[in-house]
Amino acid sequence: xxxxxxxxxxxxxxxxxxxxxxxxxxxxxxxxxxxxxxxxxxxxxxxxxxxxxxxxxxxxxxxxxxxxxxxxxxxxxxxxxxxxxxxxxxxxxxxxxxxxxxxxxxxxxxxxxxxxxxxxxxxxxxxxxxxxxxxxxxxxxxxxxxxxxxxxxxxxxxxxxxxxxxxxxxxxxxxxxxxxxxxxxxxxxxxxxxxxxxxxxxxxxxxxxxxxxxxxxxxxxxxxxxxxxxxxxxxxxxxxxxxxxxxxxxxxxxxxxxxxxxxxxxxxxxxxxxxxxxxxxxxxxxxxxxxxxxxxxxxxxxxxxxxxxxxxxxxxxxxxxxxxxxxxxxxxxxxxxxxxxxxxxxxxxxxxxxxxxxxx
Amino acid sequence: xxxxxxxxxxxxxxxxxxxxxxxxxxxxxxxxxxxxxxxxxxxxxxxxxxxxxxxxxxxxxxxxxxxxxxxxxxxxxxxxxxxxxxxxxxxxxxxxxxxxxxxxxxxxxxxxxxxxxxxxxxxxxxxxxxxxxxxxxxxxxxxxxxxxxxxxxxxxxxxxxxxxxxxxxxxxxxxxxxxxxxxxxxxxxxxxxxx
Numbered sequence: 001x002x003x004x005x006x007x008x009x010x011x012x013x014x015x016x017x018x019x020x021x022x023x024x025x026x027x028x029x030x031x032x033x034x035x036x037x038x039x040x041x042x043x044x045x046x047x048x049x050x051x052x053x054x055x056x057x058x059x060x061x062x063x064x065x066x067x068x069x070x071x072x073x074x075x076x077x078x079x080x081x082x083x084x085x086x087x088x089x090x091x092x093x094x095x096x097x098x099x100x101x102x103x104x105x106x107x108x109x110x111x112x113x114x115x116x117x118x119x120x121x122x123x124x125x126x127x128x129x130x131x132x133x134x135x136x137x138x139x140x141x142x143x144x145x146x147x148x149x150x151x152x153x154x155x156x157x158x159x160x161x162x163x164x165x166x167x168x169x170x171x172x173x174x175x176x177x178x179x180x181x182x183x184x185x186x187x188x189x190x191x192x193x194x195x196x197x198x199x200x201x202x203x204x205x206x207x208x209x210x211x212x213x214x215x216x217x218x219x220x221x222x223x224x225x226x227x228x229x230x231x232x233x234x235x236x237x238x239x240x241x242x243x244x245x246x247x248x249x250x251x252x253x254x255x256x257x258x259x260x261x262x263x264x265x266x267x268x269x270x271x272x273x274x275x276x277x278x279x280x281x282x283x284x285x286x287x288x289x290x291x292x293x294x295x296x297x298x299x300x301x302x303x304x305x306x307x308x309x310x311x312x313x314x315x316x317x318x319x320x321x322x323x324x325x326x327x328x329x330x331x332x333x334x335x336x337x338x339x340x341x342x343x344x345x346x347x348x349x350x351x352x353x354x355x356x357x358x359x360x
Numbered sequence: 361x362x363x364x365x366x367x368x369x370x371x372x373x374x375x376x377x378x379x380x381x382x383x384x385x386x387x388x389x390x391x392x393x394x395x396x397x398x399x400x401x402x403x404x405x406x407x408x409x410x411x412x413x414x415x416x417x418x419x420x421x422x423x424x425x426x427x428x429x430x431x432x433x434x435x436x437x438x439x440x441x442x443x444x445x446x447x448x449x450x451x452x453x454x455x456x457x458x459x460x461x462x463x464x465x466x467x468x469x470x471x472x473x474x475x476x477x478x479x480x481x482x483x484x485x486x487x488x489x490x491x492x493x494x495x496x497x498x499x500x501x502x503x504x505x506x507x508x509x510x511x512x513x514x515x516x517x518x519x520x521x522x523x524x525x526x527x528x529x530x531x532x533x534x535x536x537x538x539x540x541x542x543x544x545x546x547x548x549x550x551x552x553x554x555x
Contacts, residue, residue, distance in 0.1 A: 015380070015387050015395065041399060124399065185422050186380070186395040188387055265422070272420030346425040 013188040018153045018178065019044035021189050022112055023086075025160035027052055028193030031110075032081040033059035035069040037091060040124045041180035042114035045086040066091040070098030077107040078217040080204030082164055086112035088180075089130050090121055092138075099173055100139025103234075104219025106203070108167035110160070112176045114183040115315075117342035125342015126180035126265060131319035134175050135293040142231055144238050146245060147175045147292040149263040153187040159290075161194035168199050170241055177292060179315060180342070181265040242294035249288045250303055252278070256285025258354050259304050261324050262313040263289050265344070270313050273350035284354055292320065297327040309333040309357045313350055316340060333357070361416050363501045364424035366441050367488065368409035369433025369454070377514075378431065378488035379410035381526075384510035385502040386414040394422040407436045414501050429499050431491045432458065433474060442467075452494045452537075454487065461550065470494050470537060470551045477532050486529035493533020494540075498551070504534060 016024070023045045026034070034049040046062065053060035059076070063069035069085055077083045087095060092113045102109055115130045117123035134147045146166050150156035159176060167174040208214055221227035251271065253259060260270040267288045274284040287303050289296050304310055309332055312321040321336045328334055337353045339345045367379045376397050386393040392415040398408055411427075413419050426446035432438045433454040445451055447466045456475035472494040478486040496504060508527050515523045540551040 013387060015383055015393070124401065180399070181396065181422060184397055184399045186383060187419075187422075188393060268419070269421040269423075271418070275420060344421070344423055347421055348425060 011191050013190050015186045016153060016189045017044055017186050018156055018182040018184065019114065020048050021153050021157050022160055022176065022178070023048040024052070024191075025157040025193055026084045026110070026164075027056060027058075028191075028195060029161040029164050030082050030195045030198075031058065031084045031164070033061075033073075033076045034084045034086075035061050035063050035072040035076070036086050037063050037066050037069050039088045039091045041116055041126070041183045042086050042088045042112065044183070045112060045114070049084075066094035067098070070095035073109050074098055074102050074105070074107065077102065077109045078105065078205050080201050080206065082168075083109045084112070085109065086114070088114050088116045089118050089127070090116075092130060092133070096133075096139035098139075099145070100137075100141050100143065101219045102173045103137070103139070103143040103145060104141060104230075105217050106171040106234075107173070107217060108164075108171055109173045110163045110167055110176060111173060112178065115177065115179045117340065123342040124180065126182075126315060126344060127340070127342055128177075128179055128264060128266060128315035129317070129319070129340065130177070131292065131314070131316060134177050135295070135323070138175070143234060144293050145173045145175055146170070146241060146294070147177050148247075149177045149290060149292050150182060151249075151264050151267045151288060151290075153182065153185065154189050155290075156182060157189050157193070161196055165196040166241075166245060168196070170237060171203070172237070172241075177264070179265050181344070245291060246294050246296045246299060247290035248296040248299050249290060251286040251288070253285035253287060253303055255283055257283045257308045258311060258357055259285050259287050259307050259309075260311050260313055260350070260354070261287045261289070261300065261320070263292060263320065264315075266313045266315055269345060269347055270350055272347035273354065276347060277351050277354055282351070282354060282358070289320070295323045295327065297323075300324065300327045301331070304328070304332060307332060309335060311335045311337060311350070311353055311357060313345060314338045315344065362413065362419075363415070363428045363499070364411065364413045364426075365495070365501065366409055366411050366424065366427045366430040366444070367491075368407065368430065368437035368441055369488070371403075371406055371408045372485075373408075373433045374485060374488035375408045375433070376410050378492050379412045380514060381489070381507060381510045382412045382414070382492060382502065384513055385506035386412075388506045388509050388513070389502055391416060391502075392419050394419050396422045407434065407440070409437065409441070429495060429501075431488070431495055433487060433491060434458065435460065438462065450495070450498050452491050452498070454491060461545070462548065465548050468498065468551065469548065470498055470540060472533065472536055472540070474533065477536060478529055481529040481532050482525055486525060489526045489529035490533035490536075493530040493535070494537035496530075497534045497537025504530075
């Protein structure tokens with residue numbers, strides 16, 4: 001009997017592809033509707049949703065385009081439904097207008113971007129070149145959205161439920177930012193899914209039943225003073241998110257001389273470099289932002305105090321490194337190593353860059 | 361302990377499945393594991409590969425820059441992956457299709473006629489399971505029982521009738537890998553089960 005109880009407490013781990021794991025986690029988190037359009041390297045999200053959402057009696061629509069998908073999502077989210085959209089870099093660009101409308105209209109929605117190499121049609125290789133796009137708001141206008149960056153498939157599963165929760169708590173779109181490697185790889189996942197409790201809402205579009213005033217969900221405020229007031233409200237909300245929702249992780253940072261700042265797959269490569277460096281007496285630690293916005297600014301400053309230097313590693317030409325430098329404000333040398341276009345840096349390249357930082 | 365393996369060959373030789381079986385076997389043993397496919401714009405008959413890392417600690421990079429072992433089932437894969445094997449590592453070469461012998465003197469080469477053994481086992485398509493048997497015989501990354509259990513996990517439902525043949529092919533490869541006699545040729549450590 002006790003053995004049975006143990007089994008129930010620790011669900012059997014299963015191997016899952018990142019894309020499939022994120023999709024299943026969304027379903028288990030109570031996702032009511034999914035809208036998408038196929039693109040590599042995230043097509044398995046759409047494929048799994050096509051099969052599983054009808055099984056669950058929920059909404060799946062393969063839209064005619066990314067524009068269709070994001071605007072369907074706006075409509076569904078306005079009713080208070082739990083909505084997921086996914087795509088990859090070029091498709092995400094097409095969704096920028098809809099994202100801006102959703103941020104302005106304050107509707108909750110989760111968007112997964114499994115990044116590939118850019119600009120333009122680019123390559124289908126793993127990349128982190130959409131950092132600016134994600135953390136600086138994505139579409140036009142004065143807004144930001146929370147951006148969650150998993151570094152493993154198990155973490156991606158956990159973050160899906162968190163993403164819906166954040167979206168609904170703050171009435172905002174939330175981006176889950178992964179890359180082609182996380183989408184395509186398989187890793188063990190404990191299917192301990194979470195379905196966040198639904199909040200009481202007084203803003204979403206439902207039938208009035210003739211019993212209350214109609215509600216309006218919109219981003220249009222034609223009078224500048226009125227829009228300014230709305231934007232001031234949005235900025236207060238963003239300040240609240242920045243204060244409350246910062247997430248990060250560290251590895252072996254206490255005695256480190258050099259701190260690698262990296263997220264997602266780059267942080268995984270950094271871990272291998274750290275292990276190799278440590279075996280040769282090079283004390284490397286890792287600071288890994290999990291929320292890219294809000295960026296863990298104060299936390300990074302505190303964690304790197306007294307260190308010799310920082311190496312930022314990205315699958316891009318250097319985007320997050322700007323936020324690292326803004327946080328550090330010249331207190332420490334901030335170096336950068338990046339690979340572009342779908343190419344991964346090797347752990348030895350990262351290690352070599354660390355070694356140069358402490359070379360006499 | 362951490363072991364990174366690359367499985368490479370023609371699309372259709374069961375490359376990704378072979379890696380999946382190894383990964384599932386590691387999962388069954390409660391190990392950390394990652395499986396990473398090549399996902400470029402592949403074409404039918406082109407070269408496919410995947411990387412499997414089995415570890416007793418959390419895995420860093422899901423790609424390997426120095427593989428502890430590799431299975432190469434076609435000639436282009438030998439050219440591509442022989443250079444990325446770590447010193448002291450193992451390369452399992454499908455000598456039915458790959459005429460060349462690995463040139464490196466600092467790795468062990470198992471020359472295993474995988475396609476021929478697969479044919480004897482009943483189907484050319486079993487080639488990757490034969491190779492996996494050879495790999496596990498020389499490098500016990502996971503237990504044999506775990507491989508059989510993994511096949512039962514992955515070939516459930518409509519594919520259950522394939523379990524027996526895949527398990528048998530794995531055992532044939534394993535037996536051949538154990539049987540192979542080690543010889544030296546120009547300082548190269550070759551384990552040849554062909555001659």
